[in-house]
Amino acid sequence: MEVSVLRIGHRFVRDDRVTTHVALVARALGCDRIFMNEVDKSIGLMMDEIIERWGGRHFNIEIIESWKSMIKQWKSKGGKIVHLTMYGLNIDEVIEDIRKCDKLLVAVGASKVPRELYQVSDFNVSIGNQPHSEIAALAICLDRIFSGRELTKQFGDAKLRIIPSPNEKKVLNNSRN
């Protein structure tokens, strides 16, 4: 199953930190790609640095001009869309259907999301019907999609690898070999 993330409504400067977290979560929790509008250069540089050290060269950041035309193209190729919104159906009610998709786009908005996104999405899904955080919603959604397996994911091209420990920081540095 191929999962990508679409970040929409990013506001320059104001949303930089949050969009960085969205991109980090997409990479760490098993996605292949994030689509976003043009954002501050620092976000791409930060991701490059993370990938250089912790692996994941397969992970792409794709800059798009318009989410509407991106989505049209996505759907024309048979891709499905999950839109995360506090107004949607509980993830646990629809997760079985979502897991059947081969090619999935998980859309997360920054500010208010245009009504059109509700209409073009195959699933409008809530991670709780309370206002909270698109970063948190994305994380729990991906955890459901991958049934928790994403938490033990290894990146083959990593220089650094953590040895999980109950009380200290243990890191293997493969680049020294």
Add this chain to the structure above:
Amino acid sequence: MEVSVLRIGHRFVRDDRVTTHVALVARALGCDRIFMNEVDKSIGLMMDEIIERWGGRHFNIEIIESWKSMIKQWKSKGGKIVHLTMYGLNIDEVIEDIRKCDKLLVAVGASKVPRELYQVSDFNVSIGNQPHSEIAALAICLDRIFSGRELTKQFGDAKLRIIPSPNEKKVLNNSRN
């Protein structure tokens, strides 16, 4: 089970948005309280506004001076501590033990976390051993602690309540009754 969140290492302005998300997630996903150092007033005002509309007056923001003395007090009253860190043991290996605690503090750091926190914590726990987001880590941790039940949590004192819908925004306004 009583679950609180401790936010440490908040840096003024730089971390405001992220700390806001941490507080929103703590409230929305079933915690009773968040402890944090003094932060920008906007964070408290935003939480007040959310609670006023969406409920959760039981949820407290407690401003602390020092996380070290706060933790000492917490432990002296029999509370346990889960520290979320990418270096820790996989949450799924320790969740059964964590669920046995009556009174739990989930600690999330902003920047680099002092070594002392590893030592005083009962559980150093990773949500994947990859760098990502303390907001995402907190969300998945709470989802594991509450076994997903937090996603259907209702706030008795809410003015607004969402009726989950597959394709539109449906909101009940109780304050109009």
